[in-house]
Amino acid sequence: MNDIGPPAPADLAALASGIERTNELLTRVLAKVSTTPSTHGVFVDAGYVYAAAGRLVAQTEDRRAIELDAEGIIEAFIDKARTIFPDSRLLRVYWYDGARRRIHTQEQQHIAELPDVKVRLGNLNANNQQKGVDSLIRTDLESLARHRAISDAVLIGGDEDLVSAVEAAQGYGARVHLWGIEAAGGRNQAEPLLWEVDSQRTFDLDFCKPYVTRRAGVEGDGPALCETPVPAREDVRFVGARVAAQWLSERGRDWVATLLPGHPYLPGTVDQELLTAAEALLRHSLRGHADLRRVLRDGFWDHVQGQY
DSSP, rough: OOOOOOOOOHHHHHHHHHHHHHHHHHHHHHHHHHHHHEEEEEEEEEEHHHHHHHHHHHHHHOOGGGEHHHHHHHHHHHHHHHHOOOEEEEEEEEEEEGGGGGGHHHHHHHHHTTTTTTEEEEEEOOSEEESSSHHHHHHHHHHHTTTTTTTEEEEOOOOGGHHHHHHHHHHOOOOOEEEEEEESSSSSSSSHHHHHSSSSEEEEEHHGHHHEEOTTTTTOSSSSSSSSOOOOOHHHHOOOOHHHHHHHHHHHHHHHHTGGGGOOOEEEHHHHHHHHHHHHHSOOOOOOOOOHHHHHHHHHHHHHHHTO
16 A cells, blocks of 8 residues: 655645635635624604604694604604614615505605605505505515625514514524604503514604694594594403404304414404404504504404304
8 A cells, every 4th residue: 555645845835825815815805894884774664653653742643633744753763873873874764654556645755755765655545554564674674684785773663563574684684673652651562573673762752742743623534543532451352352253253153263273363464454443443543552452362362262
């Protein structure tokens, strides 16, 4: 058997040269990474801002009853993010709202013309409820995080359906920071959403007050949902059970039984139907009351489980 001798000096020199080139390349890459600024994006659920700020400042969640200085509050969000992320640059602000047939209103057109702002529209149904906004937020968050376009995401919203958007962005390494608007009583952001994010921040009355003005003499077609007193938890739970009983009668036990495997959660479309039906019975919007929405679901499930 032939013995393998020591490597020739030429081979050693080539190996050393290759290692040196590799080290130089790694040094340049690390230097570039260390000088590349972090990037953050701001993702705003406009429906949440209108409802929560309106409730806090003007005691109403009816968009027809308030004027929101969208340009001013967007600039305030940008300034706050600049303070919190001093070494990061802003990618842009995403403003998610609803519109009939996804056609921009005059106000939305004005917002879309603002620098560093992208307006994204879901649909608006016959009850003036946004449809498809949560899925737009998830799509943008996930895509930007996957392509490393953002390192931090500021999410301004409160709906539990946004949990999946947070998880998607975090799965690609982005940090998600939840900002909210102070609720006069209880919370207006879902607890599962609060649990999932990397940090939380709440804006108080002093922050919001300069940007919200109540319109004088605005009346809707009949009493506005938000103008009745906030319903008691017991009333909301009862309404949840009442809707469950109605659906059992109208849609049948087999249809309702298909919901049982998802307990304690409801499919998004069913959850929206429950919310709409309950608001009609209560004559009050629950959009800014995450705690009451949970009570509503609890009442629904209490009745359903009692029937099986």
